Amino acid sequence: MYKSLIYKEWIKTRSTITLLAAVFLAAGIYSFMKTGEEIRLTGMISFWDTLIQKGINFFTYYKYMPLSLGILTAITQYIPEIQQKRLKLTLHLPMPETRIIITMLLYGLAVTIIFSVITIAVLLSGLSVSFPREIIRLTFWFILPWFLASPAGYLLAAWIIIEPKPHIRILCAVPSAAAMSFFFFNAKAGAMQPFIIYLAIFTIILILFPLYSITRFKEGK
Amino acid sequence: MVIECENITHYYGNRLIYKNLNFSVEKGKILGLLGKNGTGKTTIINILNGYLKPREGNCRLLGEETNRLSPDTKARIGLLLEGHIQHSYFNVRQIEQYYSRFFPRWQSNEYWRLLEKLQVTKTQKINSMSCGQRSQVALGLLFAQNPDLLILDDFSMGLDPGYRRLFVESLKEFTASGEKTVFLTSHIIQDMEMLIDDCIILDYGKILLHMPADTLMNQHPGKTLENIFIELTGKY
Structure with missing residues (x-):
């Protein structure tokens, strides 16, 4: 049954996932080309x-x-x-409703986390060819909040979309946008490091939000 | 009893939809719910499906509260949403494979038997089908599920006379054993007349009558169900 649910989610998202994979790949290639160009123009010492x-x-x-x-x-x-x-059709499947929704959410979270892990790994591995460990470590802490924004944004978007009342959706969108801004502070590299744990805890708590929307949907709100 | 509703009271905002609505449906009966627009037919369907919590009262399907149905009971209830809605991003074969893993009594042959009557390929996407074809996919999935209770919301919606006839005949054949219970609504009363054993006529806020269709027809000799409905509820 879980396989079947995941199959449904795959059918819905496969085109988007393919498109996003192409965009992420193109952005990665462009970033490395741009960095290589800068190094060639200014020289490695000046660039460092x-x-x-x-x-x-x-x-x-x-x-x-x-x-x-x-x-x-x-x-x-x-x-x-x-x-x-x-x-209604999905929730009518002969499975506990919470398990159905958790499976759907875990699928989406898996997509965001797998994309993030692969992207971070590829980017940092590429950097490690020309740069010392300290710079790679700083870059990691610098970009990590952006990648944590992926599962957080996913859960908040799921919360808003499943919410049955259109005007409540707008009310949900305002605090969601405010909350997401915490992931994009223009701080110096490494400055966000102590806050990462709080951003991660916040993201985990967000799993409850789409479940609340489902409860409201079930009650016919 | 397969369906039992007791003292259902519901409001949308301050507008009363029903007060103390009571009805039940016996096993093996096909019950048609008739009512003008806005009398709350879909509201009842939503309460029965567990997608609306009434202000007061409770409903039970196959002995369980509608908003807390166990997976085993859900497997025994077939649901047709208004407009024959299905997961239209699947194709004809994918949707059968998807549902087959959930329902223990799944009968693939019932689905494919119905689909053979349509001019569609197995790889055709549901969202590229006509409303009539989609209705047959939805009905085929319900038959394959082999449920004990079918809840059909406005099954005639969007169908031309040919597909309406096909839908009614398929449903009659499926329920011929007398073991299946059906609760249905439709805007086309002639279609219901061919199917139902019992009928409920809803008026604003209450049940106007609930009786066997034969008894109702005998009380109004020479009249169609549609004429009786209009006589009882008024033209507008």
């Missing part, structure tokens, strides 16, 4: 100096991409369920 003194990051193109990934995954998963109230 600029990097350390001014705190320039290589991967600013990626800043909002993980968040977009989370939101797009939620849209492709839940808009078809809400359209014409197909969610």
Whole structure:
């Protein structure tokens, strides 16, 4: 039964996932090409100096991409369920309703986490060819909040989409946008490091939000 | 009793939809719910499906509260949403494979038997089908599920006369054993007349009558169910 539910989610999201994989790949190639070009133009020593003194990051193109990934995954998963109230068919399956929803949420979270892990691994491995461990470590802490925004954005988007009342959706969107801004502080590399744990805990708590929307849907709100 | 509803009271905002509504449906009966627009037919269907919590009262399907149905009981209830809604991003074969893993009494041959009557391929997407074809996919899935209770919301909606006839005949054949219970609504009373054993006529806020269709017809000789409905509820 779980396989069948995951199969349904895959059918809904496969085109979006393919498209996003292409976009992430293109952004990665572009980032490395741009960095290579900078190094060739200014020389490695000058480039390192600029990097350390001014705190320039290589991967600013990626800043909002993980968040977009989370939101797009939620849209492709839940808009078809809400359209014409197909969610009634899903919740009528002979499985406990919470398990059905948790399975759907875990699928979406898995998509965002797998994308994030692969992207971070590829980017940092690429950097490790030309840069010392300290710079790679700083870059990791710098970009990590952006990638944490992916599952958080996914869960908030799922919460808003499943909410049955349109005007409440707007009310949910305002605090969601405010909450997401915490993931995008323009702090110096490493400055966000102590807050990462709180962002991670916040993201885990967000799992309860779509479940609340489901309860409201079930009550016919 | 397969369906039991006791003292259902519901409001949308301050607008009363029903007060103390009571009805039940015996095993093997096909019950048609008739009512003008806005009398709350879909509201009853939503309460029965467990997708609306009434302000007061409770409903039971196969002995369980509608808002707390166990997976085993859900497997015994077939649901047709208004407009024959299904997961339209699947194709004809994918949707059968998807549902087959959930229902222990699944009968694939029932689905494919019905689908053979349509000019569709196994790889055709449901969202590229006509409303009539989608209705047959939805009905085929219900038959394959082999439920004890079918809840059909406005099954005639969007269907041309040919598909309406096909839908009614398929449903008659499926329920011929007398073991299946059906609760249905439709805007086309002639279709219901061919199917139902009992009928409930809803008026604003209450049940106007609940009786066997034969008794109702005998009380109004020479009249169709549609004429009786209009006579009882008024033209507008």
